[in-house]
Amino acid sequence: MCRLSAITSSEYISPMENILALETMKEGHDGSGMGLILKDLGGEFEELKDYPILSGICSKDGLHALDSYMDGLGFQLKYTWTPKIKPVKGIERRDYYFARVYEYPDEYREKDTEEKESLLLSTRIALRRMGEADESIIVFSFYPDIITLKEVGDPLQLGEFFGLDNSTLKARIILAQGRQNTNYAINLYACHPFFIQGYGSMTNGENTAFVPIREFLMSRGFPGYMGYNSDSEVFTHILHYTCRRLGYPMTYYKDVITPLKASEIETRPDSEAVNFLRISLRPLCIDGPNCVIGFTPDGTCFMVQDSKKLRPGVVGGVKGKYALMSEECGLDKAIPDRERSNDIFPMKYDMVVVSPGAEEVKVWNQLQGWTTTMS
Template sequence: MCRLFSLTSRDPVSPMLAINALNVMKEGHDGSGVGLCLRGLGGPFGEMKEAPILSGIFTEAGLKRLSQVSADIGLDPKYSMTFTPKTPPPPGTPKRGTYLARAFDIPDAWKGLAPEELAREYTRFRLMLRTTGEEQGDMQVFSFWPDTLMVKEVGDPMEVAAYLGLDNKDLVARQILAQGRQNTNYAINLYACHPFFIQGVCSMTNGENTAFIPIREYLASRGVDGYCGYQSDSEVFAHILHYTVNRLGLDLEYYKHVITPLTNEELDGHPDRENLVRLKQACRKLVIDGPNCVIGCLPDGSMFMCQDRKKLRPGVVGGKPGVFAFSSEICGLNAAIPDRDTSKDFQPMHLDTAIVRPDCQEVTICSQLQALPHLH
């Protein structure tokens, strides 16, 4: 199993809080990799919320090609943060090029676009760089989106963090998702490393999705830019979440009904039975098989945890007004927020979704047996 840790805070904090929590849970993961997604950025990036940020790893040739390609499109570099190692890589970590996060002013041609069209341009640019980067071996691109920064690498999380200097005082965020393990179901590939991100939606998973192939085929048939790649069976969780909130226009509370619908017996007498029966039928190809514990984050900063029906992967949420965390183990929660009221810690069961809204005031527990927000 891997270990997951995410944190949502009213004020920007260092990703080292999440890295330290992963380190405390080290007996539960193999230390073979780390993935970070930072949103609600502070520091210099926090002053340019609308500027898309490109996150990735680039060789010297890749940096030159990036400059040329972005200039051809009309993307004007605004601010760059590089993670430049000053020591040899730790054991198990390959020596690569420049770890880069670069914010851009967008081209004039993009400035009048509707939000969904602008999102499509961002996604197409990222996919173009990823595809050509894989062909030429000169870049790996993890995200291109406003107010978002991603870091992925093979190796022990604490050692990688020290190697890359992730304690940089300018690197802070309000939402942090971190995973401590490389992909082990398939070949080692940074694109298989959690968390997964698409158009403001992020998720990571501890478990195994045995329904991966039919879900992947269904998503790929939707005609949505970005529903592709799939180096990991867990990436579909992020795309199902995106499909639920962006394409179906449903609230977060519906996500659990898409991936693990209620049984016919449970639906009998449910206040939203008619809508849920239709949703179950329409989204039957998106039903997951587990066991899986899913942690995710929405564009507005809402963060959540849910389990599938097998409930065989650990997960707990807790905190205090202003800062909450979602963790695979309580020891990770203790490391990050030691002064919380532990009696309020909550471990979601198979019907629950635990949600912390952007105001970071409390944990809301939504049961699938409860009435749902009105369908849009």
């Protein structure tokens, strides 16, 4: 199993808050790696929210190739952030970790959002393919107001390694995963969280329906549905496909991955739409134990469980700051001063939704609709 730590706040927070929460849940991960996604950035990035940020790792040769490729496309480097590396025993340092802010090419500056996003996606995929064979270029995301940081090692040690305890790097939404390696070889592209065009997610679990889901997504003709070094990356892509490509509200994501029985659908006021999804998107139904935490482009955060509720998960906090965690001890570390009796433990029909800005928490139930509210 892995352990998940997500915090959404009205104020900027440090990723060390997530990492310290992961440390309390250490029995659930083996220290084989950590991934971070920061959204709605503060610090030096607060004034750069409209510019795309390329996050990744390069070798020295890879950096030259990356610069040449980006120059050829017309991207102009505007700002570079690199972590202040501190040597830590057991963590192998790579040449160059970066979050690079770019100006769009001249011909794209007046284009609409969809055209810009297509450019960013195709650029990220091209860079990934350029460096994939020898790991000279590893890119995790290329999108405005998003930074992704991943490496092999224990989360707390990686926080020290990257100097995050003394860093100005902050954000209002941060997702962190402590890995329990289930692959024979550790590949950073298999490290959660995953991100695509404004949507991000991470998962604790095992997706035994991975192959048919992967084949369905790859047959959609969308270039971003690729990679799949982890069986959990499909959760992010299903979210993107449901909400972005098909245009359904976020709650239907739950109906897609854990569809109701036909007899249960009959009780829904939108039964016709739900039944249509159940039939047409049946290949996207997940199997196995899973807890999924994610966010959408507007900053809404959520947690959902598999249809048997076989992985732990809890949501709690106070207005202006909520945490979505694998375990209560992680929540206690992140937000100790809260009303614990209000903590939410989503069950198999539930989707816990935290509104943008951490204003309130609601629970949407597949059978009952919107139920619990915490604000």
